[in-house]
Amino acid sequence: QVQLQESGPGLVKPSGTLSLTCAVSGGSISSSNWWSWVRQPPGKGLEWIGQIHHSGSANYNPSLKNRVTISVDKSKNQFSLKLNSVTASDTAVYYCASPAGKKFDPWGQGTLVTVSS
């Protein structure tokens, strides 16, 4: 059973870069074609950020495309998210998830990232 765990700084300064990593355990990152990031601002709904194939190919939400980079590190069995030029509106719980079969399952527990000076 694959499990996902997000990690990274919980506080990022405005105009800085948000960087998170999702560790995959219980299976190989190459066992699923795609891996995704989803976020949820406090008290609001879910927003898909993007996905990466274990080969390195990526797709992004058009609204975030200019600021987002998702990468994969097969040697460490993990994938990462970078979001630059962050503002307070990027404050959210960030989840990693596996969209295998075009359904998100499993999910990580989520990590809250606050953008504040």
Add this chain to the structure above:
Amino acid sequence: QSALTQPASVSGSPGQSITISCTGTSSDVGDDNYVSWYQQHPGKAPELMIYEVSNRPSGVSNRFSGSKSGNTASLTISGLQAEDEADYYCSSYTSSVTYVFGTGTKVTVL
């Protein structure tokens, strides 16, 4: 891409059935059968309840069922129980090789 439209809230008494709608476009919900539904309790990660419109993952109660007509998908919860009180989100794969989530529905058990 715009979020799929869901009612903000739906309520029902224990034992009753409720239905949550999820309206999109011909580029997402109406494009194929990759519509899924998620349950989220406060402070928890979302949990998959329905995939490919109407399929239930192992371990999910058969009180949860899904359907689709045109650009609108629906989630029905029958025999409503207190533990069903949560937020529910639909999601759809799109023709642009992206995903879009619904606006979310808060289910209250009266």
